[in-house]
Amino acid sequence: MLSVLVAWVSLVGGGTAGAARAASAAPGREAAGLRVGAVSAVAPGVGYREFSLKGRHGPAHGHLLTVDLRERRVSVDLLYPGVVGARSPISQLADRRGVVGGVNGDFFNIAEEQHPGVEATGAPVGPAVAGGRPLKAAVPYGQRFGPETPRGVSTEDVLGVGTDRVARLDRLRLDGTVRAGEDELELSGFNQYALPVGGVGAYTSDWGSASRLRATCGTDRDRAAPCSRTTYEVTVKRGRVTAVSRRPGRGAVPRGTVVLVGREGGARDLSRLEVGEEVDVVQRLRPREGGALRCALGGFPILRDGRALGGLDAATGAVRTAAGVADHGHRLYLLALDGRAAYRGGLTLAELASAMRGLGADDAFNLDGGGSSTLVTRDPHGGRATVRNHPSGGAERAVANGIGVFVG
Incomplete structure (x- = not known):
């Protein structure tokens, strides 16, 4: 050979x-x-x-x-x-x-038979990093697609290659916040097709034009559970709220814009934001095992x-x-x-x-x-x-x- x-x-x-x-x-x-x-x-x-x-x-x-x-x-x-x-x-x-x-x-959101009228997004289950840039975080375990997993596995598990050119198994956890004045919310989702119950997710231009409604369907333990009846969406452009809606929308998110989607308690928290208010959104993916990753997938x-x-x-x-x-x-x-x-x-x-x-x-x-x-x-x-x-x-x-x- x-x-x-x-x-x-x-x-x-x-x-x-x-x-x-x-x-x-x-x-x-x-x-x-x-x-x-x-x-x-x-x-x-x-x-x-x-x-x-x-x-x-x-x-x-x-x-x-x-x-x-x-x-x-x-x-x-x-x-x-x-x-x-x-x-x-x-x-x-x-x-x-x-x-x-x-x-x-990675496995991905391929079908939505359980939620009539809700489009599948095609988005992957786990975290993703491309060229050193975080693209998305992991969905709740109960929302994943794919076979039964071994004990102790999380949707945050990734295969990655570090900036040191060394491949490894790792986990990537979302670390994010939404700040408005003296108020601060924990960000529990980032460009993902399913949000934790009661959570708030951020959607950027990397998400694409797929509907954000899917993010409010199912629960942390049951992918087939009904969609939430309590939702809210806030559009933040260049650090300022420009639009609000009671239902998640669809369509491409322009660069420089972040769309915040909340369900249940997260929706109620977002509903307090007003058009014109200054908002700072920060999202990071933190590895558990080592240094920065150049690429990673779930x-x-x-x-x-x-x-x-x-x-x-x-x-x-x-x-x-x-x-x-x-x-x-x-x-x-x-x-x-x-x-x-x-x-x-x-x-x-x-x-x-x-x-x-x-x-x-x-x-x-x-x-x-x-x-x-x-x-x-x-x-x-x-x-x-x-x-x-x-x-x-x-x-x-x-x-x-x-x-x-x-x-x-």
Whole structure:
């Protein structure tokens, strides 16, 4: 494998050290029947290979990108459609940004059967950071989409890459306030499709034009609960209230404007603000484990320090997407399985954790699966992104975000 990578890099000139490290990360064989194919170079420091294994529901076939973050030309960032409340296929996002590889990311608000007349926003569940800039915070746990999670998991869990170029699992907590004169309110939401009961959320130009009504539906424990009857919306432009409404609206939020949405007690607090009043809105995402993150997205951990988390589902097979971290955060693995059209069984979460450990990861993070699972690579010399796996249903699904690998 090493000779293949070194030969390719020699043809394009330089970069052998990073490519060799990516190729020489020989995967383990801990997952039962795990078979890994030969690596092919996507770019310096980035390799692609296929693998197969047999799960309890039958054979599974997958695709793996290995990213060496020690290679100085390699970087990782969030792929998203430009706003939080929107979706696009990963191949389109990859072509738009010129990445050499990537996978789909977080679970997202895909349907609203329980709330007639309320539009799905397409916004992701967990926090998101792109290019070092916070985009959104996490919804309450009871409002999440996705499978059952292991014990101790929060919607604040993220996979991120720091400004130090080191990948890690972390949590991002919202720290925000709304100040009006001597009054101060705690901000409990930021560009998210669901607010905590009694809370206040801030929506900026990064949210997009999706309706903000969805944010007041459901409860912290029941996504299907009715929408709140007590809501309020305040528009703040350049630090001053310019409009108020008793019902959350929709439409793009202009730059320099923040729209505050409240429900129950939060709505009553906002109703005290008057047009013309000065208001200061501050929102930050604070990491728990380390320094500033260049990029981050939600999902949930399944492997920490080489050990599977307790309570992982060992019965339900599904098509999966996952990311893994190894070599003290200097190596990143991006994985997607082939869809049900090709392989019916998929993997359980317990099997996925074992497979990620067998492929070489110390920590692993489960991302959105099923019809969303997509892995792409691109010829770095101007080609378009190619979907490497076989998505369920035979075509890509538009998704909220993903992880992109850049070289340059």
